[in-house]
Amino acid sequence: MLPIVxxxxxxxxxxxxxxxxxxxxxxxxxxxxxxxxxxxxxGIGYALSGRSFAVCVHAALAAFSAWMWWHDGGGDGxxxxxxxxxxxxxxxxxxxxxxx
Numbered sequence: 001m002l003p004i005v006x007x008x009x010x011x012x013x014x015x016x017x018x019x020x021x022x023x024x025x026x027x028x029x030x031x032x033x034x035x036x037x038x039x040x041x042x043g044i045g046y047a048l049s050g051r052s053f054a055v056c057v058h059a060a061l062a063a064f065s066a067w068m069w070w071h072d073g074g075g076d077g078x079x080x081x082x083x084x085x086x087x088x089x090x091x092x093x094x095x096x097x098x099x100x
Contacts, residue, residue, distance in 0.1 A: 008047030013038035032069035066073050 003080035020026035026034075039062035046054040069075070
């Protein structure tokens with residue numbers, strides 16, 4: 001029963017993303033985000049039903065859609081936070097004292 005719920009919700013996300021992108025109501029950024037959600041739900045549903053090849057295919061599709069989302073500017077806030085955090089990092093050399 002649970003795989004059917006995941007598959008149904010994945011189909012809903014997939015159809016909505018296709019329809020929204022085809023009618024130009026959502027941008028490519030949001031289209032790719034919806035595809036990530038859809039492929040992840042498909043993967044979970046197939047994992048629960050024991051279809052390992054389909055899980056691999058949908059995991060690869062979700063990873064590719066996430067990569068497209070990230071490179072279209074979807075992770076700009078995350079990139080800014082990571083750069084801000086990295087700029088505050090000060091490396092400290094920790095070596096043992098050399099007493100001779």
